[in-house]
Amino acid sequence: MGTQAVFSASVKGATTMNVVVLGAGHMGRYAAIQLAALPFVHDLVIGDLDEEGARSVAETLGRKARPAHIDATNRDQLKAVLEEADVVVSTVGPFFRIGAAVLDAAVQMGCHYVDICDDPAPTLELLSRDATAREAKVTAIVGAGASPGISNLLALKAIEGLEEIDTLITGWGTGGQEDDPEEEPSHRGASAAVEHWVSQLVGPIPIQDDGRQVQGKPMAPTSIRLPGSAPITAYTVGHPEPVTLPRYFPAIRHSINVFDMPRAVVVLLEETIRSVTSGRLSVSEASRQLTGALYDGQIGPGGMRGAVRAGAAAARERVTGKDYLPQIFALATGRRAGRRETRATALNGYIPGGMAAATCIPTTIMLTMLAEDEIDRRGVFAPEAGVDPDRFFARLAPHIVRDSTSDGEGPVRFLNE
Structure with missing residues (x-):
């Protein structure tokens, strides 16, 4: 269901998107704030094992956001919340224990997937689902943050x-x-x-x-x-x-x-x-x-x-x-x-706001690129395999603050010899 909803038309028009954010901690909260500001995000579910934590996040984001009690290790709960979702953004860890379960549920429900995994072992486990995700016409971007990302x-x-x-x-x-x-x-x-x-x-x-x-x-x-x-x-x-x-x-x-x-x-x-x-x-x-x-x-x-x-x-x-x-x-x-x-x-400068901003702003950008058909690869992949760097950095540019190291006007500084 999610696949058709995202790609049935350009999001720049009337198409809207239902998004689930897993995790209401430091990263999940920042990701939810960024996602709630996107005009094409129609319904935003913040899911966490701590329902009160999820509720406290949702209450700050207006009518489009709502909390949900979700145990990411419970396959039935995951499938139920992803049934109406177009994309799931996973910030919940540890990824070596939870990552594959979330991705498997997303693929089964035809829901696209973006995460901030920065652990090499689970990254390989997630990438091993590539063929299954491609067959389901699901896009899953692993490590869509700062580093990796x-x-x-x-x-x-x-x-x-x-x-x-x-x-x-x-x-x-x-x-x-x-x-x-x-x-x-x-x-x-x-x-x-x-x-x-x-x-x-x-x-x-x-x-x-x-x-x-x-x-x-x-x-x-x-x-x-x-x-x-x-x-x-x-x-x-x-x-x-x-x-x-x-x-x-x-x-x-x-x-x-x-x-x-x-x-x-x-x-x-x-x-x-x-x-x-x-x-x-x-x-x-x-x-x-x-x-x-x-x-x-x-x-x-x-x-x-x-x-x-x-x-x-x-x-x-x-x-x-x-x-x-x-x-x-x-x-x-x-x-x-x-x-x-x-x-x-x-x-060409730095991203203010600390680790959460540097991690979750890229996540939001990649999700936007996916929604607007600037990412069309299916399967499970790291950013370098399916994200156009020039388009990405053009979108990141407004978030970069120039400092004493900045050189030129672009978002990327090049040093060659």
Whole structure:
């Protein structure tokens, strides 16, 4: 039912769309706010296991929004709520436990699917449903956020025209920004994202090495030099980009994902990892303490001590005198016409509003592109396989605030040598 509703006519005309947002936490709430503002969204269901949480979100969004009690692990509940939906936007995790169940229900009900999955293992599980989704004429975009999402499309611009691709690095971080006045000070809902981050730093991570998918080391210091800039140390982390980009572009020989943060945050992460690998704390326990340290400057009893206690306050302040990598970027080295080239792409500024804005604005844009027939691929795929980067960045441009690194007028900054 959903498939015909979305694609029966252009949304620019009279066609409307029924959307389900799964998750009423930090990300789901921001996604719902963005989606409620779209004129073609007729009915917006905010579903969560916590019905009160879903109701509190829906009540702020006007008549088109309504709450629903949904257990994403309950197939019958999922199918019932998706029966009248054209698209489901999944922000609920962990994706390794819930992602496939939501996608399977969406495909069965003929409902399109967009998510913000940033975990490589569930990404592969979701991509394995490609043939089934294509047969059902369903479009499912996996990782439609900042990283993955924006980073994948920046990577497309970085490798454009290269005949050989030696290395492709995607990355993300603070961009060296001062405290964002539009970012919510509360860390309500942020602990789940921190727990995912920690889980991708305590074990082997998938990377592309010499044309093969292998297991690499997380938190490995990596020197990143963007053209025209001095080298900056970043750190490897488990993410979908090194898994999906070589899948669609097999010419990529080496690929990793890295992050760049103030040294005080790195100290917190290193101590967090030691607390887990030593068995002192579980991933969940360490993540809760890291969340408290990053947002409140508080450390729980029996947990991270020493350097963490000294670094917690500094983690919330900008570290002066340090160069930072852009908020989101891609760096490629390769050859064109036999000549070696190094190319980097980055947002030409930054997206204000913190992690939720940087993640959910791209989600909303991709859903709009799907509704307006700018994405016509069926099946399950990552953004680089079905989203036109130029059209995407044109839509993202109004959300980008220029800063001291901005160059030119476009939404993407290009650095080549």
